[in-house]
Each structure stands twice: as structure tokens, then as C-alpha cells.
Amino acid sequence: MMNYCFGIDIGGTTVKIGLISADGEIITRWEIPTRKGSDPAGLLQDVKNALETCMAEKQIMREDILGIGMTAPGPVTADGVLQNAVNIGWGAVKLAEEAERILGISPVSIGNDARVAALGEAAFGAGKGANSMLMVTLGTGVGGGVVLNGKILMGESGVAGEIGHMTIDPYETETCGCGKKGCLEQYASATGMVRAAERFLQEKDTESVLRNLKQVTAKDLWDTAKAGDRLANEITDFVCDRLGSAIANAIYLVDTEMIVIGGGVSGAGQFLLDKIKKAYQGKVFAHSRNKKFALAELGNDAGIMGAAVLVLSKVE
Ligand SMILES: [Zn+2]
Structure with a gap:
């Protein structure tokens, strides 16, 4: 049977x-x-x-x-x-x-x-073989999860690992989908990245390929940054700085073996991973800097x- x-x-x-x-x-x-x-x-x-x-x-x-x-x-x-x-x-x-x-x-x-x-990623994907893992999903929203010793942390009120609604900017004036202000999701989701791009384009007069586009998408932003556009790199650095802060904050609590980045935006690949890792490394103790960062594998x-x-x- x-x-x-x-x-x-x-x-x-x-x-x-x-x-x-x-x-x-x-x-x-x-x-x-x-x-x-x-x-x-x-x-x-x-x-x-x-x-x-x-x-x-x-x-x-x-x-x-x-x-x-x-x-x-x-x-x-x-x-x-x-x-x-x-x-x-x-x-x-x-x-x-x-x-x-x-x-x-x-x-x-x-x-x-x-x-x-x-x-799923911990058992069969990027986290296979690791004892513990923090996953951050960059899509329409920002999701997350913490896996410790093969078990997912669900929490009492169901928000354990909900990194997307960690307050990352207490001075933000716009409101997140959840009703709070300054959540990570407001900067690091696909829509948040577009919003960040629009703010930068408005506030700065740096030349950029992005100015030639009618409507900037998160993919445009990353493709343009990869191609070496200075402003696109400033915007993605800003976004990854906030992501790096949130991940560092999470690591101070759960100190997992590895960090897995998934969701549609993770299509930007190693370039994105390197930027997040660099930002993260600037915000943790020296001996916590060399954690493994990997892209999700199960799609x-x-x-x-x-x-x-x-x-x-x-x-x-
Ligand atoms: Zn929120």
C-alpha cells in the first residue's frame, strides 16, 4: 500500500x-x-x-x-x-x-x-539540511516565516515571522495595507519598491533610464540597477537597507542558520541577494555576519x- x-x-x-x-x-x-x-x-x-x-x-x-x-x-x-x-x-x-x-x-x-x-522551503527547498531558517517572501506583500529544528514557529496570535509588518520607519506618513505606518512591506514589497522609486524620481534630479519609462515596475527597477544605472542603484540600496535592518532585527531574536529570500522579486537573483546581505552585515555583530543567504527554490x-x-x- x-x-x-x-x-x-x-x-x-x-x-x-x-x-x-x-x-x-x-x-x-x-x-x-x-x-x-x-x-x-x-x-x-x-x-x-x-x-x-x-x-x-x-x-x-x-x-x-x-x-x-x-x-x-x-x-x-x-x-x-x-x-x-x-x-x-x-x-x-x-x-x-x-x-x-x-x-x-x-x-x-x-x-x-x-x-x-x-x-516547504526548509524541508524540500533552499533550507534542506539546515537546522533553522528565516524566510522572507518579497511579492505583492512581504511575508515571512521562522523554521527552528524543522518546525515552523506559528505563534500564539499567528504573527510569528510576520516580518513584513515590522515597523521599520516610525516617521512614515503613508499608511500600510494593515493600517499601520512604516511597515517593511511599504518599502520592500513589489509595490513598495515602485513607491520608493517614484519618491526618488520626484525628489532627485539625477539622470536615470527610469525616467524614460511610463510606469516603473519592480522588475524594471532591478533590471536597470543591474545594468549600472546610478539612481536605480540608490533606490535598490535604500530598499535593501530597510530589508537588511528588518532581517538583522529578526536575527537578534531567532539567530537562524540561514536566510532564504523568495517571492516574485527574488527573480532579481544573486544581485538582490548580495545587496540584502551587505545591508544586513552592517547591522549585526561581527560573528553573526557570515550567515548563508540563499534564493528560494520551490517557486x-x-x-x-x-x-x-x-x-x-x-x-x-
Ligand atoms: Zn503593515
Whole structure:
């Protein structure tokens, strides 16, 4: 008999589903559209249909499924409640219980999406073999997670590792999506980088290729910096200085073996990594400077792989 689990990654536009073997191999993966509503019932019904189709096709029995791991698109408190999933429109919900009831498979384990992706990277990606890891995801927002001894730190109120909303500039006048002012996300997310670029372009009169672009994207900014543009390098240095501060602050708390950078912006690669590392090194004690910085490796699979780890780590 083979054992499997399902890893389910609930995103704002699609739900990614993976059938994963007990040794962590993805057997098959696919996506369904995210059904939005005031509660998860409709979406879970779609997931149920998808899982049943998959099991019928692969001739897998219910008893071969060890469990289901699921990412939750918001903070999950220690009592297992997904607090608010603003992107999808749900209020507070006991997602694991609700999923067990509708899917008819148990156990269902849930965790915040950024935390679960970090767990996936730690087990199967860039952090494989490391004892501890801090992951920072640079995308539409800035997410994060801390993995210590193979376990993800979930926290009591669900915000452990939420580096994106660490206050990095108490004098900021604009407001973050979370309602606070001066969060790391306001500078280091893709949109934050664009905002920083716009500020620099307005306030300085340095020549720059960026001035020829109608609308600067985060990718433009990094490509231009790589090509040697002076202003683009000043902007990316500014962004990485803030990122380096936040990472250094986090390291003073959790002192992980390595730091993994993921998310869409990490497409800027080694150039980005070097800038973040340099900024970080200027803000920590000498003996903490030589930590390993690596790019995430699992891409879009980090969520389903991490979700599988939520299940498999309980079985072992
Ligand atoms: Zn914030």
C-alpha cells in the first residue's frame, strides 16, 4: 500500500492542489479557480470535487490518504482559527474543522500561507539540511516565516515571522495595507519598491533610464540597477537597507542558520541577494555576519510542499 497526502494552497485567484507521496514527491499537481464568498463552504466544495476526481483517476482509496495540509490566507491563532482572510472575503473561521467536515477526510492541518511556504522551503527547498531558517517572501506583500529544528514557529496570535509588518520607519506618513505606518512591506514589497522609486524620481534630479519609462515596475527597477544605472542603484540600496535592518532585527531574536529570500522579486537573483546581505552585515555583530543567504527554490510549489509537511510531520 502506498501512502499519500494532499497539499492545498489557497490563493486569491487559484487554489493549488498537489497529491504528494509520503516521501515528499509530487505525484500530480493542478489548480482550480478560487471561489470567493462570505465563508469557505463553496471553495471547500470545489476542492472536495477536485480531490474525488483525482482519487478516482489515480485509483487511490480514502484509507491511503494520511491527511490534508492546507495553507490559510491570513493569520492563524494557536486555537486553529483563521482570523481574517481579507483577500478572499471570509471572516474568522475554524478552517481545519470546516474542511474535515466538508471534505470528509481527516486530519486537516492548516497554517498561514507564508509560514507554510517557509516550511516547504526548509524541508524540500533552499533550507534542506539546515537546522533553522528565516524566510522572507518579497511579492505583492512581504511575508515571512521562522523554521527552528524543522518546525515552523506559528505563534500564539499567528504573527510569528510576520516580518513584513515590522515597523521599520516610525516617521512614515503613508499608511500600510494593515493600517499601520512604516511597515517593511511599504518599502520592500513589489509595490513598495515602485513607491520608493517614484519618491526618488520626484525628489532627485539625477539622470536615470527610469525616467524614460511610463510606469516603473519592480522588475524594471532591478533590471536597470543591474545594468549600472546610478539612481536605480540608490533606490535598490535604500530598499535593501530597510530589508537588511528588518532581517538583522529578526536575527537578534531567532539567530537562524540561514536566510532564504523568495517571492516574485527574488527573480532579481544573486544581485538582490548580495545587496540584502551587505545591508544586513552592517547591522549585526561581527560573528553573526557570515550567515548563508540563499534564493528560494520551490517557486509556486512551496505552499503545497509545506502543506504536505504539516501532515507528514504529524504522521512520522
Ligand atoms: Zn503593515
